[in-house]
Amino acid sequence: MVTSGALPGPCMLCGGDRGSRVGGGWECAACGWRYGDVPDADLPLPRIQVVYYLRFDRRVKIGTSARPRQRLAAIWHEELLAFEQGGRPLEQQRHREFAGIREGGEWFTLTDELATHIAALRAVGDPWQLYARWLSEALRA
Incomplete structure (x- = not known):
């Protein structure tokens, strides 16, 4: 069952505050990033043209x-x-x-x-x- 609402805190990737609860976790509504995951600071971000x-x-x-x-x-x-x-x-x-x-x-x-x-x-x-x-x-x- 999917539930929509406010994320527990801002998305670590885009700062979004809304999301969907999918299974046992949350996904940001703006970017789809799984709430709580942190991009690896040692790796460069992908280049998006x-x-x-x-x-x-x-x-x-x-x-x-x-x-x-x-x-x-x-x-x-x-x-x-x-x-x-x-x-x-x-x-x-x-x-x-x-x-x-x-x-x-x-x-x-x-x-x-x-x-x-x-x-x-x-x-x-x-x-x-x-x-x-x-x-x-x-x-x-």
């Missing part, structure tokens, strides 16, 4: 990184809009898709078409929770 969408005013930067926290800290932006799991090929595909609204470099005008694409990504989940889930899946693999 993401395509990110950052908003600054009415412009969106579509870029990629394997270390999104560090990368986003280095870019002036107002809001993280979304993540997609994928690397340079997916980023280049998105650049081709939205080439007609490119302002220069990796910056694009926030049109209805781009906003619809981003909304579909947001419907899947919060960007940082998705990243935590992908990280959790890679750690379990």
Whole structure:
């Protein structure tokens, strides 16, 4: 029987506070990490390639990184809009898709078409929770 509710404490991987009781233990609802397990500090975290969408005013930067926290800290932006799991090929595909609204470099005008694409990504989940889930899946693999 699966029971949902508050975790006994924050998830050690993503900090989430909600989960499901499965068998004799809890799993984080945000990332799927088993409550109480601690990532091995001696091992590097897996590198998860993401395509990110950052908003600054009415412009969106579509870029990629394997270390999104560090990368986003280095870019002036107002809001993280979304993540997609994928690397340079997916980023280049998105650049081709939205080439007609490119302002220069990796910056694009926030049109209805781009906003619809981003909304579909947001419907899947919060960007940082998705990243935590992908990280959790890679750690379990």
